[in-house]
Amino acid sequence: MSFVNHNKKEVNCKIVYYGPGLGGKTTNIQHVYKKTSGENRGNIIKLNNENERTLFFDFLPLELGEIRGYKTRFHLYTVPGQVFYEASRKLILRAVDGLIFVADSQLEKMDANIESLEGLEKNLTEQGYDISKIPLVFQWNKRDLPNVTSVEDLEQKLNKWGSPSFEGAAVNGDGVFETLKEVSKLVLMNLKGGLS
């Protein structure tokens, strides 16, 4: 849940990167980490297994600039994508303010995308959230690969809420900040705790 501290003029928000295994969630926040300076971000925390796959979560605290006098701080999390980490994904979704669904554009990954998205919807519902009311942005990742589903197909099969979406190739940094900026904007506009 976002935390607005009027005394310190700070807002803190939690953004979660969700999506199928090996879809590029960790690559996204690694790119953010690389592009930001030490003053603006903390250490990236990666809780991986011995094969460098995410075991629990990746975490990157990011201090952005100010908006209307409020200092903004975003906590970026990824979930583990592998199917059997469902319990961990549920935990990480607690108190989420905004979501980036990183879909793998490769043709053969469509089923994995659908399964992951259905899992997201179910996990949010179980925690009392309505996916249509949470800031959600899609990233069609891996557009640099040859064998990809068309964007139209991805939109039709995954984006039933008409959420903002961006093409990406996170491995090159393409689309990473565009996606993050969009969800940040939606999260900020969704913040409650109005000004005095």
Next chain:
Amino acid sequence: MNLQEKINYHFKSFPHRELFQEVSILILTKDGQVLGQLGKVKEGAQAQSLGALMVGMWQASEAVAEMIKVKDNKDTGLNYQDSSSGFFLLQPTEKNPKIFWSFIFENQVNPGKIKNYARQLRAHFNELEILKETKSKATSKEEFLFENVTEEEVDNLFSFAGI
């Protein structure tokens, strides 16, 4: 006086504060945000990372406890330590149901004593109710904080990355 200043001020009136000279204390919300701190941990990103990990660890432990049906005795703690160094986390109390206290210590002769007085320190702040007051101030208003955020404002937020 902001919350951190209030915490520093009221810590001075805690009779056993000298015990915590070599202890870093983080006061955390249930979602890992750092509300305040005392001790050696640097303010900023390091504290935030510690806060997020500590509370994440608590949530994971709670999920395990639920699965194996361990009964919550309302004063559960979480520890990771050897005989002299480590950390522990105290769960929220009824008086402050959304506040965790974490304590990180090094080279202590008697970590048990630190734990005992940690509970007293938490009780000391619970009586003062300064943490409760902050929570309600921060979340009491239902209207949107920022309406119509512009592209330019978002660009400014990310300008540090040269994007």
